[in-house]
Amino acid sequence: xxxxxxxxxxxxxxxxxxxxxxxxxxxxxxxxxxxxxxxxxxxxxxxxxxxxxxxxxxxxxxxxxxxxxxxxxxxxxxxxxxxxxxxxxxxxxxxxxxxxxxxxxxxxxxxxxxxxxxxxxxxxxxxxxxxxxxxxxxxxxxxxxxxxxxxxxxxxxxxxxxxxxxxxxxxxxxxxxxxxxxxxxxxxxxxxxxxxxxxxxxxxxxxxxxxxxxxxxxxxxxxxxxxxxxxxxxxxxxxxxxxxxxxxxxxxxxxxxxxxxxxxxxxxxxxxxxxxxxxxxxxxxxxxxxxxxxxxxxxxxxxxxxxxxxxxxxxxxxxxxxxxxxxxxxxxxxxxxxxxxxxxxxxxxxxxxxxxxxxxxxxxxxxxxxxxxxxxxxxxxxxxxxxxxxxxxxxxxxxxxxxxxxxxxxxxxxxxxxxxxxxxxxxxxxxxxxxxxxxxxxxxxxxxxxxxxxxxxxxxxxxxxxxxxxxxxxxxxxxxxxxxxxxxxxxxxxxxxxxxxxxxxxxxxxxxxxxxxxxxxxxxxxxxxxxxxxxxxxxxxxxxxxxxxxxxxxxxxxxxxxxxxxxxxxxxxxxxxxxxxxxxxxxxxxxxxxxxxxxxxxxxxxxxxxxxxxxxxxxxxxxxxxxxxxxxxxxxxxxxxxxxxxxxxxxxxxxxxxxxxxxxxxxxxxxxxxxxxxxxxxxxxxxxxxxxxxx
Numbered sequence: 021x022x023x024x025x026x027x028x029x030x031x032x033x034x035x036x037x038x039x040x041x042x043x044x045x046x047x048x049x050x051x052x053x054x055x056x057x058x059x060x061x062x063x064x065x066x067x068x069x070x071x072x073x074x075x076x077x078x079x080x081x082x083x084x085x086x087x088x089x090x091x092x093x094x095x096x097x098x099x100x101x102x103x104x105x106x107x108x109x110x111x112x113x114x115x116x117x118x119x120x121x122x123x124x125x126x127x128x129x130x131x132x133x134x135x136x137x138x139x140x141x142x143x144x145x146x147x148x149x150x151x152x153x154x155x156x157x158x159x160x161x162x163x164x165x166x167x168x169x170x171x172x173x174x175x176x177x178x179x180x181x182x183x184x185x186x187x188x189x190x191x192x193x194x195x196x197x198x199x200x201x202x203x204x205x206x207x208x209x210x211x212x213x214x215x216x217x218x219x220x221x222x223x224x225x226x227x228x229x230x231x232x233x234x235x236x237x238x239x240x241x242x243x244x245x246x247x248x249x250x251x252x253x254x255x256x257x258x259x260x261x262x263x264x265x266x267x268x269x270x271x272x273x274x275x276x277x278x279x280x281x282x283x284x285x286x287x288x289x290x291x292x293x294x295x296x297x298x299x300x301x302x303x304x305x306x307x308x309x310x311x312x313x314x315x316x317x318x319x320x321x322x323x324x325x326x327x328x329x330x331x332x333x334x335x336x337x338x339x340x341x342x343x344x345x346x347x348x349x350x351x352x353x354x355x356x357x358x359x360x361x362x363x364x365x366x367x368x369x370x371x372x373x374x375x376x377x378x379x380x381x382x383x384x385x386x387x388x389x390x391x392x393x394x395x396x397x398x399x400x401x402x403x404x405x406x407x408x409x410x411x412x413x414x415x416x417x418x419x420x421x422x423x424x425x426x427x428x429x430x431x432x433x434x435x436x437x438x439x440x441x442x443x444x445x446x447x448x449x450x451x452x453x454x455x456x457x458x459x460x461x462x463x464x465x466x467x468x469x470x471x472x473x474x475x476x477x478x479x480x481x482x483x484x485x486x487x488x489x490x491x492x493x494x495x496x497x498x499x500x501x502x503x504x505x506x507x508x509x510x511x512x513x514x515x516x517x518x519x520x521x522x523x524x525x526x527x528x529x530x531x532x533x534x535x536x537x538x539x540x541x542x543x544x545x546x547x548x549x550x551x552x553x554x555x556x557x558x559x560x561x562x563x564x565x566x567x568x569x570x571x572x573x574x575x576x577x578x579x580x581x582x583x584x585x586x587x588x589x590x591x592x593x594x595x596x597x598x599x600x601x602x603x604x605x606x607x608x609x610x611x612x613x614x615x616x617x618x619x620x621x622x623x624x625x626x627x628x629x630x631x632x633x634x635x636x637x638x639x640x641x642x643x644x645x646x647x648x649x650x651x652x653x654x655x656x657x658x659x660x661x662x663x664x665x666x667x668x669x670x671x672x673x674x675x676x677x678x679x680x681x682x683x684x685x686x687x688x689x690x691x692x693x694x695x696x697x698x699x700x701x702x703x704x705x706x707x708x709x710x711x712x713x714x715x
Contacts, residue, residue, distance in 0.1 A: 059232030101338050120298050131293045136219045139609020143218045144195050144649045151197050171198040180629035187562045188629045192647035201458035211315045220287045221680040223452040225387030231275050232332040232344050238314035239307040242342040244334050258615045288702040393439035395431040414527050415484040419493040423482050426473040434466035479545045485700040499705035501690040502558050503577045507667045509714045522571040529569045535705045546572040553616035553640040558676030558710045562636040578707050580684040584677035602657040607677040614674045615641035618666030627656045674712040
């Protein structure tokens with residue numbers, strides 16, 4: 021790092037450049053450069069003997085900092101202008117256009133019903149009844165040119181997906197409401213608009229060129245980015261949408277549209293209708309209606325399968341319009357850029373050796389320094405993060421976004437500037453970045469901000485959670501009051517216990533809870549049942565690989581009024597020398613079934629999904645079951661190929677019954693514990709039973 025406005029190395033560099041301006045130039049005396057010049061000698065070589073543009077026009081740090089601040093402000097303004105295109109100021113649309121006020125009325129009526137889990141009367145009866153009433157009113161007001169028909173479906177089916185490490189879903193007698201709008205004389209082709217009206221427990225709340233082109237052409241207020249799609253499909257974010265089922269199992273192309281703001285409150289009690297702006301509803305409705313009209317009247321609808329192949333590159337410009345082109349065009353552009361760079365570098369490298377020696381060294385040194393700066397900045401940030409984690413102050417940024425900027429952002433930038441400062445006198449490739457003659461004050465400022473923020477974080481000044489209604493940042497916690505029963509190969513009960521199983525869905529675990537509820541501490545950490553699938557706990561979804569810490573607080577047994585029943589219907593040996601086990605289960609609307617094969621056995625087939633068993637992460641099998649009202653008993657079979665018989669049996673199975681609605685959902689001990697949680701938490705609580713068997 022340089023500590024003066026102009027180091028001896030820079031002056032030597034400038035003098036070296038002046039020597040090349042003419043044969044009559046007179047050498048000027050210079051002082052010896054400091055010892056750090058050896059770095060430039062070894063990496064930059066004769067770089068100091070070449071003239072470098074901008075060396076004599078550097079600014080002081082204040083104007084350079086002001087210029088950078090104005091640049092960042094301009095970027096922020098552009099982003100804000102782009103986001104503003106999502107909202108609409110003014111009156112709702114005219115007749116025949118989308119009316120956000122009416123849509124909000126529907127939304128508020130449905131959410132006022134409360135949590136609407138699949139299989140609950142709130143979802144299957146109250147919500148469906150309200151929807152049918154509103155559809156009838158719409159039918160009365162509709163044009164005589166079209167007819168509306170309603171079909172209430174209750175399908176049964178099964179599928180396997182690789183989401184959350186992989187699992188199989190089985191649904192039985194689930195209620196769907198299908199509304200068909202078509203011309204009086206009928207139609208041959210259709211466009212589907214789909215959404216779901218159920219909710220999670222305790223919460224009220226594309227790759228097709230033709231479709232992309234339709235959105236580009238028809239959407240009134242386009243907002244799109246292929247980057248968001250790539251991130252979502254990469255699996256970095258453990259989430260998914262309903263469209264996946266149409267794409268993977270129906271072979272149907274489509275477009276996903278969703279509200280993405282306020283992700284902190286997703287699937288919590290704060291996920292309410294009033295948090296969705298009416299302006300945003302208007303914009304979304306305008307886009308959906310316009311795209312639906314475009315698709316329904318498109319000549320391509322009849323032969324849409326011809327246009328479904330290939331990917332698109334697309335992005336909007338400040339929410340005003342969307343630019344889209346085939347990915348092959350993007351590839352051609354990328355190849356052209358790469359070729360131009362290769363040709364340019366090749367031309368430089370193929371020049372006579374005495375002309376390219378310095379250039380080659382500078383190029384590779386510049387590349388090396390860039391990589392070193394990135395790597396060291398990443399290591400610095402990781403060291404700070406690990407240190408903060410070790411002292412128990414993780415997630416300080418969760419409720420204070422500026423903390424992440426002031427702590428990690430300043431550390432990363434300071435390390436990059438530090439590395440580049442050491443090398444900038446020979447690193448000409450990004451010389452234009454350094455508008456300032458010196459980085460001394462910048463480094464001191466960044467280091468000071470990072471150090472002060474680190475001290476404040478270490479002192480606990482930034483609490484990670486908030487119950488502020490304007491901007492809640494809740495801590496999500498799952499509480500399951502469970503009674504577990506373990507049977508051996510002979511059907512005898514070998515273990516039975518009851519407790520409240522606690523999962524904190526973030527990195528801090530229970531560290532902030534213990535001061536409010538002292539009984540929840542590391543002395544009651546849950547221990548994995550090594551011989552049981554998924555450690556012998558009633559996982560609602562197979563997210564065990566994401567959650568490393570959970571707790572098991574001893575509690576009284578639960579006795580649901582509608583207990584679950586699980587039995588082996590038959591056990592038979594097949595002609596191909598495998599064992600077929602047929603089971604029957606009855607219980608609440610949501611159950612989870614787990615399978616673990618023993619040594620010498622494999623699960624070859626089952627009656628679920630497409631017939632091929634799909635393992636979850638870790639090697640066990642996970643089946644998520646849900647049913648609507650008046651569903652019959654769930655019967656299914658698994659087929660086990662026994663290669664080598666073991667005295668402990670061939671397979672272990674378990675079933676967990678989750679009571680997510682009704683009176684069975686609650687217990688006095690569960691309610692008492694939930695009431696102890698502070699208001700900045702969102703404890704989602706329910707009763708469940710877990711039964712394990714060996715065959």
